[in-house]
Amino acid sequence: MKSYRKEIWLNVPERRGFVNITRQVEECVRESGIKEGLCLVNSMHITSSVYINDNESGLFEDYERWLEELAPHEPVSQYMHNRTGEDNADAHLKRQIMGREVVVAITDGKLDFGTWEQIFYGEFDGRRRKRVLVKIIGE
Numbered sequence: 340m341k342s343y344r345k346e347i348w349l350n351v352p353e354r355r356g357f358v359n360i361t362r363q364v365e366e367c368v369r370e371s372g373i374k375e376g377l378c379l380v381n382s383m384h385i386t387s388s389v390y391i392n393d394n395e396s397g398l399f400e401d402y403e404r405w406l407e408e409l410a411p412h413e414p415v416s417q418y419m420h421n422r423t424g425e426d427n428a429d430a431h432l433k434r435q436i437m438g439r440e441v442v443v444a445i446t447d448g449k450l451d452f453g454t455w456e457q458i459f460y461g462e463f464d465g466r467r468r469k470r471v472l473v474k475i476i477g478e
Contacts, residue, residue, distance in 0.1 A: 341372070341476070342476050343367065343372075343473075343475040343476075344472070344473070345370070345472075346383070346470045346471065346472055347360060347364075347367075347473060348468055349460055349462070349468070350465075350468045350469070353462075353465055353466070354412075354465050354466065355403065355463050356461075356465060357399050357460070358459065359394055359457055359459055360389075360459065360471060361450075361459075364378065364443075364473055367473040368449065369448070373445055373475050373476070373477040374447060374478065375477050376444075376445045376476050377442055377444060378444075378473065378475045379442050379474040379475075380440060380442075380443070380458055381440030381441075382439060382460065382472075383470045383471065384470070385434060386427055386430035386431055386434055387434060387461060387465075387469055388437035388439065389438070389441055389458065389459070389471060390437050390438050390458075390459055391457065393455045402437075406433045406436060409432070409436060410433050410436070411429060412426075412429045415428070427463075430463035431463075433463040434461075437461045441458060443458070445475065445477055
C-alpha cells in the first residue's frame with residue numbers, strides 16, 4: 340500500500356468564507372499515483388472546516404445565515420471562551436457544526452463523488468494563513 344501527504348495552504352481575507360478546494364485535492368490524487376484507495380481531507384485548525392456539498396452561491400449564503408443564527412459572532416461577551424481575550428468562540432462552534440474532515444473514495448485514479456459533490460474549506464476566523472491536510476492511502 341502507498342501513502343501520500345500534502346498540505347494545502349489558504350488565506351481567506353475575511354473573517355468567514357467558503358473556498359472550493361476540489362481541484363487542489365484532485366491534483367493531490369494525480370500526484371499520488373494511487374488508483375484505488377481513500378483520500379482524507381481535513382482542516383488543521385480548530386476554527387475552520389472541510390465539508391462536501393454543492394457548489395452553489397445561494398447555498399453559501401444559506402450557510403452564512405444559518406451558522407450565524409446558531410452561533411452568532413456578537414455579542415462576543417456571550418461566550419465563556421472569549422473571556423480569555425479571544426473573540427472567536429463562535430468560530431469554534433461553527434467548525435463543530437460543519438465538521439473537521441471528509442473522506443472520499445478513489446476509483447480509477449479519481450475522486451469518486453456523487454452527483455454535484457465537491458470539497459470545500461469553510462473559514463470562520465480568517466485573515467491569516469491556515470492549512471488543510473490531504474492524506475491518501477491505497478494502491
